[in-house]
Amino acid sequence: MKRLLILGAGTAGTIMANLLRRRLPRAEWAVTVVDRDNDHYYQPGFLFVPFGFYGREDIVKPRSKFLPRGVEFIVAEVDRIDPAASKVLFQDGSDLPYDYLIVATGASIVPSETPGMLDGWRDTVFDFYTADGAEALGEKLKAFPGGRIVIHVNETPIKCPVAPLEFAFFCDDCLRRHRRRDQIDLVYVTPLDGAFTKPVASKVLGAMLAEKRIEMVTEFNAERVDAAARKIVGYDGREVPYDLLVTVPTNMGSEMIERSGMGDEFRFLPTDPKTLRSKKWENIFAIGDATDLTSSKAGSVAHFQAEILAENLVGAIEGKPLEAAFDGHSNCFIEAGKKKAILIDFNYDVEPLPGMFPFAKVGPMPLLKPSRINHIGKAVFRWIYWHVLLPGRPIPFVPSKMKMAGKKRPVEDGAGSAGKGIPEGGDRSVGGGDRSGGSAGGAAGASKAR
Amino acid sequence: MAQKLYGATTVDVDAEGFLTDFAQWTREVAAAIAKEEGIAELTPAHWKVIDYIQKDFKENGQVPSIRKLNKSGVISTKELYDLFPGGPAKKAAKISGMKKPEGCV
Numbered sequence: 043m044k045r046l047l048i049l050g051a052g053t054a055g056t057i058m059a060n061l062l063r064r065r066l067p068r069a070e071w072a073v074t075v076v077d078r079d080n081d082h083y084y085q086p087g088f089l090f091v092p093f094g095f096y097g098r099e100d101i102v103k104p105r106s107k108f109l110p111r112g113v114e115f116i117v118a119e120v121d122r123i124d125p126a127a128s129k130v131l132f133q134d135g136s137d138l139p140y141d142y143l144i145v146a147t148g149a150s151i152v153p154s155e156t157p158g159m160l161d162g163w164r165d166t167v168f169d170f171y172t173a174d175g176a177e178a179l180g181e182k183l184k185a186f187p188g189g190r191i192v193i194h195v196n197e198t199p200i201k202c203p204v205a206p207l208e209f210a211f212f213c214d215d216c217l218r219r220h221r222r223r224d225q226i227d228l229v230y231v232t233p234l235d236g237a238f239t240k241p242v243a244s245k246v247l248g249a250m251l252a253e254k255r256i257e258m259v260t261e262f263n264a265e266r267v268d269a270a271a272r273k274i275v276g277y278d279g280r281e282v283p284y285d286l287l288v289t290v291p292t293n294m295g296s297e298m299i300e301r302s303g304m305g306d307e308f309r310f311l312p313t314d315p316k317t318l319r320s321k322k323w324e325n326i327f328a329i330g331d332a333t334d335l336t337s338s339k340a341g342s343v344a345h346f347q348a349e350i351l352a353e354n355l356v357g358a359i360e361g362k363p364l365e366a367a368f369d370g371h372s373n374c375f376i377e378a379g380k381k382k383a384i385l386i387d388f389n390y391d392v393e394p395l396p397g398m399f400p401f402a403k404v405g406p407m408p409l410l411k412p413s414r415i416n417h418i419g420k421a422v423f424r425w426i427y428w429h430v431l432l433p434g435r436p437i438p439f440v441p442s443k444m445k446m447a448g449k450k451r452p453v454e455d456g457a458g459s460a461g462k463g464i465p466e467g468g469d470r471s472v473g474g475g476d477r478s479g480g481s482a483g484g485a486a487g488a489s490k491a492r
Numbered sequence: 493m494a495q496k497l498y499g500a501t502t503v504d505v506d507a508e509g510f511l512t513d514f515a516q517w518t519r520e521v522a523a524a525i526a527k528e529e530g531i532a533e534l535t536p537a538h539w540k541v542i543d544y545i546q547k548d549f550k551e552n553g554q555v556p557s558i559r560k561l562n563k564s565g566v567i568s569t570k571e572l573y574d575l576f577p578g579g580p581a582k583k584a585a586k587i588s589g590m591k592k593p594e595g596c597v
Contacts, residue, residue, distance in 0.1 A: 197559070235579070235582070261578070261579045261582075263558070263569075263573075265569070265570070277569055277570060277572075277573040277580075278573055278577065278578065306560070307557060307559045307560040307563045307564075308557075308559065312552075336554070
């Protein structure tokens with residue numbers, strides 16, 4: 043009996059177990075999944091907890107419930123992978139050999155990477171990337187008397203790169219509804235040169251921050267947090283004072299990857315961006331947040347990668363060349379407040395663009411523009427996540443490969459129809475004339491608003 | 493595609509002045525970009541960083557992160573900020589003839 047071993051029963055690992063149990067003959071292949079606990083969190087739900095939209099019970103279910111029959115689920119702490127011997131060693135001293143291994147161990151926040159950050163932890167410094175953190179932040183916000191809330195991204199890459207923006211928009215909306223917005227300053231601090239990594243979306247999102255009077259501090263790399271003086275100090279000497287710091291600490295891969303000596307400087311596994319095979323070991327594949335790919339660290343990405351990985355893993359077993367290629371496809375809803383959300387859809391080569399999704403002209407979901415239907419889409423997505431995405435079923439009309447239909451690149455002078463909704467006023471400092479507005483535009487637009 | 497003239501060399505650049513073709517990069521172009529970025533002279537310490545970035549890109553196809561520069565023992569993050577004031581990741585990449593670091597989405 044051969045064994046396919048999957049480390050991690052989060053979004054990516056669960057989808058892979060479902061897809062591959064269907065494809066690998068049961069008489070020949072055992073499918074084994076290992077995780078350290080049996081709590082599967084719907085991570086996109088963390089954002090909603092501090093604002094009271096969801097409680098913890100709404101976003102957690104047993105991991106075992108989403109693994110199909112014929113899959114062995116082991117709850118244990120893995121010490122390390124021994125790739126040369128094709129086996130995994132557990133902390134209790136036992137081991138488990140594999141024929142093929144899928145690393146789906148995700149990424150998590152590591153506040154200890156920033157000196158001083160833990161000094162104020164859950165006192166004046168909070169995260170919303172864990173269930174505990176999101177709950178604690180909710181309590182803090184209820185009792186917050188007023189002052190300066192700083193929403194901070196410590197270092198890229200982070201999981202769900204738009205989550206801190208959504209947090210800022212929700213905060214603004216929530217404070218307005220409670221008529222407390224005037225007593226509270228909102229500041230968004232990022233190491234990027236704008237609200238987002240890609241130029242067109244950066245411009246749209248940067249303009250939304252400005253419109254909501256959320257101050258933006260860009261290209262800020264925190265050297266340390268001074269919790270006693272309540273400020274973050276940048277490497278360049280700049281200081282950002284806060285009364286409440288809502289931070290997204292450095293995100294890193296599993297410590298187990300580091301113990302195995304297999305990770306990069308973020309403990310992510312070096313992975314071929316197209317085939318999803320480990321760059322070093324032929325019988326190891328990786329998926330989702332655990333990889334070092336430049337695609338977004340998000341559930342939708344894991345879902346799109348899953349089909350490619352299943353194809354290539356079956357190909358590898360049969361000794362065929364790995365032909366399926368991941369294109370970097372990502373798709374996410376960005377909550378914009380006022381019961382509206384923005385939808386973005388992009389890949390390695392095509393940045394998020396305005397247009398309609400999933401069908402050109404008829405949509406019904408507009409891209410890169412706040413709309414009610416996108417907000418409803420995000421709400422419905424929680425149901426889709428448990429019932430369609432995790433079981434590895436296709437989402438209707440949303441294939442793994444990104445489609446260009448319905449997307450429009452804004453014209454430089456903004457004269458084209460797609461230019462609507464893209465605010466003017468980016469200064470194109472050098473060169474100009476490139477195909478896009480230039481990401482300097484996003485930063486410039488925002489700094490003007492300061 | 494925009495072009496820029498540095499000394500006697502014409503190079504293709506993107507909207508933000510990053511070289512689009514590394515084959516056009518020379519040490520003189522690097523020095524000229526550095527001047528534009530407010531670095532009067534490229535010292536051996538600068539060159540150590542530039543050489544590492546170029547070597548790492550050749551091996552891995554990605555511009556190394558500040559964390560990687562720090563962890564590989566090339567330079568501490570604090571020193572990197574002293575050498576390339578402002579945005580060291582972007583500035584060092586630009587001077588090294590790299591595309592703008594993706595910073596991951």
